[in-house]
Amino acid sequence: MANRSLPGGYKYLSIPVFKNLTQETGPEVGFTNAIIKEFERSEVAKMTSENLSDVKILGVITSIQYLPGTGIKAEEQQGVYLPKGTVIANDYRIRVSVRVSVVRQADNSEIWSGTFSGERTYVAPKITLAGVNSANPLYNLSARRQNIDSVANDMMAEAHDRITENF
Numbered sequence: 001m002a003n004r005s006l007p008g009g010y011k012y013l014s015i016p017v018f019k020n021l022t023q024e025t026g027p028e029v030g031f032t033n034a035i036i037k038e039f040e041r042s043e044v045a046k047m048t049s050e051n052l053s054d055v056k057i058l059g060v061i062t063s064i065q066y067l068p069g070t071g072i073k074a075e076e077q078q079g080v081y082l083p084k085g086t087v088i089a090n091d092y093r094i095r096v097s098v099r100v101s102v103v104r105q106a107d108n109s110e111i112w113s114g115t116f117s118g119e120r121t122y123v124a125p126k127i128t129l130a131g132v133n134s135a136n137p138l139y140n141l142s143a144r145r146q147n148i149d150s151v152a153n154d155m156m157a158e159a160h161d162r163i164t165e166n167f
Helices: 027-042 137-164
Strands: 012-014 055-068 071-073 087-089 091-104 109-123
Touching: 027 055, 027 091, 027 137, 055 137, 091 137, 109 137
Parallel strands: 012 055
Antiparallel strands: 055 091, 071 087, 091 109
16 A cells, blocks of 8 residues: 555544444444554554644544335244234345545644445344244344444445545
8 A cells, every 4th residue: 555645645643433423322433443443454644642643534424224125924924923914024224324534633624525335234133923022132233233333344444445545
């Protein structure tokens, strides 16, 4: 990555924790860690505290959506005792949108910005006879967090590459 640099050729940067404008708790940590990892790996700039940095990278998680994917009718599944016409989701899609900007510390002006979006699909928790009116909430939470972290890694790798190209 010898040809890569920050906009303006700056050498010292800081990355405060991303802001989270969604109702989901905790994704800001995954996104912040993902972009820090990308800059540490590439060594394009040296990570430092905010008061010593030339620029800071600010991130805002603007939306996280959970969309049910394909579904099957309960009566088509043998052994499922639910009201006739009930549709059970087989999977969910997670869509995430993030805005990232590079801000010069000297005058607090934005010198680069971009928006990123990503999507993942995960298998829905299954309803079983033992708990007809509930699904495994621990699985669902775990699957959501794993997929958001996976999306964060991909999106922040793209953000890093877009921030540091052709400067």
